[in-house]
Amino acid sequence: MLYEFRLPDIGEGVAEGEVVRWLVKEGDVLREDQPMVEIMTDKATVEISSPRAGRVAQRMYAEGQTCPVGKVLIAIELDEAGKAEPAAAASAASAAPAAAGAQDHRAGRDNGAGARDAGVLAMPATRKLAREIGVDIRDVAGSGPAGRVTADDVRAHADAPARPTTPTAPAAKPAVTSGSDDVRLPFRGVRKKIAENLVRSKQTAAHYTYVEEIDCTDLVSLRERANQRLSARGIKLSFLPFIIKATTEALAEFPQLNATLDDAASEIIQRRHRHIGLATATEAGLIVPVIRDADRFSVIELSGEIERLAGLTRGGKAAREDLSGSTFTITSLGALGGLMATPIINHPEVAILGVHKISKRPAVRNDKIEIRDLMNLSISVDHRVVDGYDAARFVAAIKSRLEAPGGLLPESI
Numbered sequence: 001m002l003y004e005f006r007l008p009d010i011g012e013g014v015a016e017g018e019v020v021r022w023l024v025k026e027g028d029v030l031r032e033d034q035p036m037v038e039i040m041t042d043k044a045t046v047e048i049s050s051p052r053a054g055r056v057a058q059r060m061y062a063e064g065q066t067c068p069v070g071k072v073l074i075a076i077e078l079d080e081a082g083k084a085e086p087a088a089a090a091s092a093a094s095a096a097p098a099a100a101g102a103q104d105h106r107a108g109r110d111n112g113a114g115a116r117d118a119g120v121l122a123m124p125a126t127r128k129l130a131r132e133i134g135v136d137i138r139d140v141a142g143s144g145p146a147g148r149v150t151a152d153d154v155r156a157h158a159d160a161p162a163r164p165t166t167p168t169a170p171a172a173k174p175a176v177t178s179g180s181d182d183v184r185l186p187f188r189g190v191r192k193k194i195a196e197n198l199v200r201s202k203q204t205a206a207h208y209t210y211v212e213e214i215d216c217t218d219l220v221s222l223r224e225r226a227n228q229r230l231s232a233r234g235i236k237l238s239f240l241p242f243i244i245k246a247t248t249e250a251l252a253e254f255p256q257l258n259a260t261l262d263d264a265a266s267e268i269i270q271r272r273h274r275h276i277g278l279a280t281a282t283e284a285g286l287i288v289p290v291i292r293d294a295d296r297f298s299v300i301e302l303s304g305e306i307e308r309l310a311g312l313t314r315g316g317k318a319a320r321e322d323l324s325g326s327t328f329t330i331t332s333l334g335a336l337g338g339l340m341a342t343p344i345i346n347h348p349e350v351a352i353l354g355v356h357k358i359s360k361r362p363a364v365r366n367d368k369i370e371i372r373d374l375m376n377l378s379i380s381v382d383h384r385v386v387d388g389y390d391a392a393r394f395v396a397a398i399k400s401r402l403e404a405p406g407g408l409l410p411e412s413i
Contacts, residue, residue, distance in 0.1 A: 002078070003054065005052075009070075016067060017046075018189065019066075020040045025056065028055065029054075035047050036049060040190070054076040056075075056076060057076060057077045058075040140153050190287070194285050197346075201347040207342070208391075209378055210381065212396070214399050214403060216402060218404065219239065219403070220358065222406070226409060237300070241299045242408050243330065244291070245401075246402050247276070248295035255271075257328065257381070258327050258328050259350050268385055274294055275292045278291065278309065278329070282314050289309035289312070291305050329352045331355070333356075345382055350382040351379055351391070354379065355375070356376040360373055
């Protein structure tokens, strides 16, 4: 008996998934709940397991191809034990966190239809109609949300002339030639999603960048004193919590930097919550975990939240809510931060702050040349929403707080 497993509705409006990596090959023996494939949806990768025991008959999509929700992802030849299972289990699918980090999902549905059309997105009444008029609901193209099959879809399919099944499209041939010593790496998964988001940002936002120098000498001294006092509690502060704290306070003064442009409605939406995204380098690529309501955290609390999110993100265990919903993003490479960059805005936000390395450099202070701890901040802004003058004033507000940082840390520390 051949069982066709369809990509289940993983939820949150997901309509399709990209095949990142197959964990089984055709001919492999499958046990129930054995991981079969890694599927990328948005910035989350989920690992889907087999709901049945059997043997892999055919993988319907190649790595790098996109499978719509409700379409056959893999065909499984069931063994005797699999045939005896109740139909209600036919569409059960499990998903667990993988590469880029995602929360656990349990996906799939039966809707009273049995194994023959398990995984198809349709209401019970629609399935009943399909059986009554002799339509195989697996062959019906859904026009509803996320590819859901409607009653009208079933009726239209019944009236349409029969047509042969379209075979899976072959993989695209390379458009760029390469030498025998070159290495070709797959462009898919998180890396491809990052690329799509960056291109969308550059094509929609009118980018410009503003750079300012910050004298961090007092901040360096304050951090050293704080870490001496906090060492007994096992806490060590980096500079990032101070920068986040100064940024959230500045965003309260300049809400136009904490905004989104709704092109369809011709409206600028100023966000009242300050959810700060932190661009984080991982093995899978650049991921942006989010500190929600960052303005409500102290510097010490921000340090703990940064450490928590970084650990989850780099370990591939961050939940979806940890990776979405930012209103303003900060990108920093710490000691490798260089002198200046032109970061790309994290769509659909209107600004991103680039933090560069703190280094000792000569500076003029009170008409004398001194060695000071200096750092550059670069901000890329969507000129459609934010004027240059406002961006400069926003960075100046951050600068004033970092150059006189006493107000960022409680006196009790």
